[in-house]
Amino acid sequence: MIFTKINYLEWARRYMGSVRYDLARSNLKPLTRDELDLSGDAVDVRRMDSLGHPGLRKLLAARYGVSPERVFITNGATMGIYLACAATLLAAEEVLLEAPNYEPLYRVPLHLGAEVKTIERRFEHGWQIDLEALERRVSRRTKVLLMTNFHNPSGVATNPDKMLTLGQIARDHGARVIVSEVSLDNAFSPGHKPAVRYGDHMISIGSVSKVYGLDGLRIGWVVAPESIVERIAQIQDYISGGISAPSQSLALAVLAKADTLLDRSRRIVQENLKILGEWIRRREGCGWVEPEGGTVAVVRLPPKIDAVDLSNYLREKHGTLVVPGDYFWLRGFIRISLGVEADLLRTGLKHLGSALDHFQRPLR
Numbered sequence: 001m002i003f004t005k006i007n008y009l010e011w012a013r014r015y016m017g018s019v020r021y022d023l024a025r026s027n028l029k030p031l032t033r034d035e036l037d038l039s040g041d042a043v044d045v046r047r048m049d050s051l052g053h054p055g056l057r058k059l060l061a062a063r064y065g066v067s068p069e070r071v072f073i074t075n076g077a078t079m080g081i082y083l084a085c086a087a088t089l090l091a092a093e094e095v096l097l098e099a100p101n102y103e104p105l106y107r108v109p110l111h112l113g114a115e116v117k118t119i120e121r122r123f124e125h126g127w128q129i130d131l132e133a134l135e136r137r138v139s140r141r142t143k144v145l146l147m148t149n150f151h152n153p154s155g156v157a158t159n160p161d162k163m164l165t166l167g168q169i170a171r172d173h174g175a176r177v178i179v180s181e182v183s184l185d186n187a188f189s190p191g192h193k194p195a196v197r198y199g200d201h202m203i204s205i206g207s208v209s210k211v212y213g214l215d216g217l218r219i220g221w222v223v224a225p226e227s228i229v230e231r232i233a234q235i236q237d238y239i240s241g242g243i244s245a246p247s248q249s250l251a252l253a254v255l256a257k258a259d260t261l262l263d264r265s266r267r268i269v270q271e272n273l274k275i276l277g278e279w280i281r282r283r284e285g286c287g288w289v290e291p292e293g294g295t296v297a298v299v300r301l302p303p304k305i306d307a308v309d310l311s312n313y314l315r316e317k318h319g320t321l322v323v324p325g326d327y328f329w330l331r332g333f334i335r336i337s338l339g340v341e342a343d344l345l346r347t348g349l350k351h352l353g354s355a356l357d358h359f360q361r362p363l364r
């Protein structure tokens with residue numbers, strides 16, 4: 001088994017945090033110590049059960065409406081994706097993956113020896129998964145349908161009716177559905193439910209990294225049927241002896257205040273969506289599908305603008321970073337963070353406007 005490089009993460013490691021106007025991240029601006037308002041007692045250093053902190057598993061189980069035995073704590077959603085795929089896939093089995101996609105969702109199944117086929121999400125269709133295309137592509141060979149909700153990179157939600165139908169299609173073919181839902185808690189309207197609420201063959205992956213602005217804790221989780229959690233525990237024995245106790249206890253203290261923190265996330269993202277929406281309306285040739293929450297949005301560029309060239313120019317000339325859609329297999333688009341300070345977004349967009357003017361200037 002080999003590890004090929006994950007181009008998007010290499011790019012992120014190289015450039016994120018290297019500029020003043022970083023609009024490339026998918027997490028909310030980090031919580032300050034004051035906002036966290038935690039006492040030293042919140043930090044537990046005792047060794048935890050290898051499936052995770054019992055209190056954290058209980059709290060997450062209540063949030064997801066399942067029993068604690070179905071929750072497994074991981075080192076970020078990153079490890080959750082790896083473990084969920086490793087526990088459900090054998091070499092040569094088939095995975096259906098949304099495209100554009102978050103690259104690890106493509107690399108991990110390939111690394112496990114699975115065969116990856118894609119189902120396109122198109123801008124013209126509001127970035128939604130086309131259920132008819134899914135019906136055509138899915139077969140008895142399909143073992144896993146792999147997707148994100150909210151979708152990374154476009155930020156759009158898959159609505160509950162669609163999740164239900166999509167889950168039924170997968171179940172009829174004997175496939176499981178694994179959904180990375182790292183930003184789903186930041187939905188503006190109620191009704192968006194985690195995948196596990198749509199059936200026993202569904203698996204949810206979550207994290208405190210994005211919406212809660214706590215990617216430094218490296219805490220994520222998988223919520224799955226008990227048989228899958230048992231398999232995950234066996235696989236984890238190869239990888240780690242469990243997850244940091246202080247991080248888990250901090251995640252528990254933070255999630256106990258989830259409602260207040262989610263108000264914060266929604267406020268930040270709603271304000272930024274207004275700013276970005278106004279900018280797009282004024283900018284001829286640009287377009288988007290407005291997200292209903294989450295932490296990122298995708299902007300369509302005017303024709304003939306290369307997103308990688310634009311991103312490089314913005315970084316070098318204006319100290320501003322946006323992710324070229326190319327890292328999600330999407331040409332002519334960029335991904336922009338909705339989790340930053342409003343003023344930073346405003347300035348970054350001003351720079352983006354100047355960069356677009358530069359690329360669109362008439363040739364002499």
Ligand SMILES: Cc1ncc(COP(=O)(O)O)c(C=O)c1O
Pocket residue numbers: 026075076077078079081102148152180181182206207208209215219220
């Ligand atoms: C869809 C998706 N899943 C998982 C992750 C990884 O999250 P974590 O920081 O919790 O490992 C990301 C990070 O960008 C993501 O966008």
